[in-house]
Amino acid sequence: MRLFLCEKPSQGRDIARVLGAARRASGHYIGPNIVVTWCIGHLVAAAAPEAYGEHYKRWSIEHLPIIPDRWRLDIKASTAHQFRVVRDLLASASDLVIATDADREGEMIAREILELCEYRGPIQRLWLSALNDASIRKALAELRSGNETLPLYHAALARSRADWLVGMNLSRLFTVLGRRAGYDGMLSVGRVQTPTLNLVVQRDRDIANFVAVPYWSIDVTLSSSEQSFPAQWTAPQGTTDDEGRCIHRHVAQLAADQLRAARTVQVTSVATERIREPPPLPFDLSTLQETCSRRLGLDVQETLDIAQSLYETHKATTYPRSDSGHLPSSMLAEAPTVLAALVAMDPSIQPLIAMLDRTQLSRAWDDRKVTAHHGIVPTLEPASLSAMSDKERAVYQLIRAHYLTQFLPPHEYERTTAQFSCADATLKAAGKRIVSNGWRVALNALSNGDGDERVSNNDRGEVLPPLAKGTHCSIGSIELKALKTQPSKPYTQGELVKAMKGVARLVTDPQLKQKLKDTTGIGTEATRAAIIQALIARRYLIKQGRAISASQAAFVLIDTIPRAIADPGTTAIWEQALDLIAAGQMPLSEFVSKQSAWVTTLVHEHSRSRLVMQALDKHTCPTCDAPMRERSGKHGAFWSCSNYPRCTSTRPIERADQRNTRPVCSKASRRPGRAG
Incomplete structure (x- = not known):
């Protein structure tokens, strides 16, 4: 029996329909010698520290660092039933086709389950760029070898373990140090979220410190x-x-x-x-999010959700989590079919379609610049505009317009x-x-x-x-x-995504800047929106209309931790290392070993540091112990008691003494104690 393992039930339904697996059972579809099942996102997750020992339930610096010898996975309680369905089907499968999303996280969703269930049969990979029937049939005819995409799993695993090591160890370390210093909040540290937060904190400080000329x-x-x-x-x-x-x-x-x-x-x-x-290129996800934030006022997560709906529910556009705006030259042959589908969806655009040169080869058609995914474009089959919400239709029209520009003159x-x-x-x-x-x-x-x-x-x-x-x-x-002169404006969510993607332009350290490619950024197309939303949910970022600003807790966090943790360039270097792993040019074990050594060094260096006390002192009013807030006056920024005007205490702004412990993630680097 051939088993297809999808990422979501809706994907399973679409693929099962094309395969002729029409009989629905619990958690799967059945066809002639074919079964289609699915995950519900991640069915398993990295185990919490207490899974490695009961003593880790108590947050204590003496127990740090926590470096697992053998990484463990926990089955998510909310989807345990579907995990059992997948596990039982794997036990009877003769071969497997991974049909999760075509990216490194999709690879990880499937491969973690295979590892946990000890599946050892043959593996092939279904690589989908769209979920309409024609695209599914084409991908089924071009199944890839499972070995071809295995490095993507290693890259995702490296990302997951690095996030775990930084988050679990450094959040505990600085939260405990903060409590000793009298701060009762949690200081949540993340490999990607903290440098992202630092971008906003520094922008807010630039605005507060700005003196008009x-x-x-x-x-x-x-x-x-x-x-x-x-x-x-x-x-x-x-x-x-x-x-x-x-x-x-x-x-x-x-x-x-x-x-x-x-x-x-x-x-x-x-x-x-x-x-x-x-003409402008077709959209990649970051550019779509930035454009929709600026022109439609959409949050970046809202744009991603809409793009996912256009792809998954309406089958109107291709895979949304793309980091490339270019298109493979082979897709040019599909242009007449796509254009016919667009007219069938919306006859009012027929006059515009008549103006197009269907043979025009714009700069978008470039195989050398297509990554694992191509630009977001309309699919080969008509969708229903009337079934879309107003926001979905507005985003779809932007995607459609950028595709049509490829067939118009300069x-x-x-x-x-x-x-x-x-x-x-x-x-x-x-x-x-x-x-x-x-x-x-x-x-x-x-x-x-x-x-x-x-x-x-x-x-x-x-x-x-x-x-x-x-x-x-x-x-x-x-x-x-x-x-x-006017100060910089606060970030919008779209502008923050753009800054995360182009972080190399914001790095001032000349040695680090030289290491970074212009295309290296913080996070990935698939994760940037979630990072921003997590910071908002944790009240580190505050939405103010379309703009976002850093909260008092954000200033405390950034002033508390060492500079290397919050440096966007550090995370960008890590992302380069993940790219090397995905390309098969760096072993997973090397990266995780360097991350473990770097986290261990930070824990040892800062477990007795007065850095937290020094940082928190300046955020606490010396008169009434209320939080100090950063304000701007005619002579620049200063700290002011949040109880003003009842308490009028102020103090000048002084930067925390932050040590520059920077990890080096270049494959060529072999210095001990540095992250990979």
């Missing part, structure tokens, strides 16, 4: 050929900040006076260039830059003339947005009149503006 600008209205257009004054060198803003009022005032005294300015240069912008425009002089003052004007809307037609028509995902504000100028070097333009209005 005044600067001046001059907006001028010019006219030529009876057409008016705006121009901006260019401050001379030596009078500006790094952003080119004039920081000397008298310089701006002198320039404004010179312009008011003149009647015209002379054109000193005119340059026009043709810009050809390719967006083309002419960008003209002109410079003018008047006495000692220099002006600059920018204009833009659209030559061809190209792919933006699809975004305008289908996503109810401005259709412009890629053009910066500097390129949004109006059309300039004909200008020639040496000619003159009349001066109209002149406005001298007194402005102030």
Whole structure:
């Protein structure tokens, strides 16, 4: 009997239908010499510390570190019945097809059960990118060897064990130290969640510590050929900040006076260039989450849930947890079928479909840049728009629009830059003339947005009149503006996902930055939303409309733990190591051994440290013992008693003495006591 092991009941139902396994039994479907069963997410989980000894029930530093010699799994009580169904079916299976989600976590969901049930039969892998019937049939005809995807299981196991080692040991260590110092909350430390939290804490601190700096600008209205257009004054060198803003009022005032005294300015240069912008790539999950947060106001978990529903329930789009926006070139042959399905779903888009060049090879079709998954695109078969909720339909339309842009020409425009002089003052004007809307037609028509995902504000100028070097333009209005620099804005959930994915750009340590690839990030496409939601659930992050901010507990945690734990670059290095394991280039045992050694070093270094006491002291009011909160005043940020105005105690902000114990996860590194 061939057994198919799926991840969810809905997947099992879809695959069973295609296989002809029509008879439903308890927890599985039965067909001719075929049985289809399923997990319900993870049926088993890593055992808690107390499973390795009763003494671990009590949180005590003396019992740390906890490093299992042999890792144990517990059967989840809530799904124990389905585990027994799977276990009994495995006992009678002649061969097995793993049909869980096509990623490392899906691999782990199946393989952990096989290990626990000691299954030793042959294994094949069903690698699905969509759950519509045509995609299932295609994947069934192209089953992979189980050995091909086994390294994904090792990578997932490495991730799970590293999370366990960091979470169980360091959460206990710093919570106990916090209690000794008088803090009664839990200091929950996570391999991924803590660096993510640190991103928000540092952004909030940057905002609180921000001191506005005044600067001046001059907006001028010019006219030529009876057409008016705006121009901006260019401050001379030596009078500006790094952003080119004039920081000397008298310089701006002198320039404004010179312009008011003149009647015209002379054109000193005119340059026009043709810009050809390719269409945006199909979505990967992070880009979809960032876009939906910005344009639709959706939480990142909500976007993931919707994308999962479009994939799993509606069969309208492909696998959502993708880290690639590119498409395999072989899928180009499927384009006519996909487009026909889109028209069948929504006949109103027929005029747009008629504009497409179905043979166009955009930059999205690139086999070299396709990872285990390709970009999120519509499936081969029609789905029902009417069955979707409003939010599902809005997300689907974005996905559909980005797919259709691949068959439209580039967006083309002419960008003209002109410079003018008047006495000692220099002006600059920018204009833009659209030559061809190209792919933006699809975004305008289908996503109810401005259709412009890629053009910066500097390129949004109006059309300039004909200008020639040496000619003159009349001066109209002149406005001298007194402005102030603005702080960074708080993260939204979508922006935080983007920061997690591109964390290499935020790393300041030059040695670490050199080790990181630009594509290395914190977490994975499948986990980033869950990480943010966990931080919100634990009240480390607070939602404020679309923005999120760090709570007082978050500041306490980040100031309490060593810098290496909260450093996003550290976790990004770990993710590189997981990629090496998934590629079969690093053994699981090496990674876990390094993680164990690093955690052991941290426990020994900080079990008697006064770091927690020092950090908590600054968060407690010296007058009434209430929590101190970070506030901003005219001289910058400071700590203020949360009982204000009843208690007016304050203290300056001082950074905790955080030791820079950084793990090195490069495969080339072999220094003892460092994590892998």
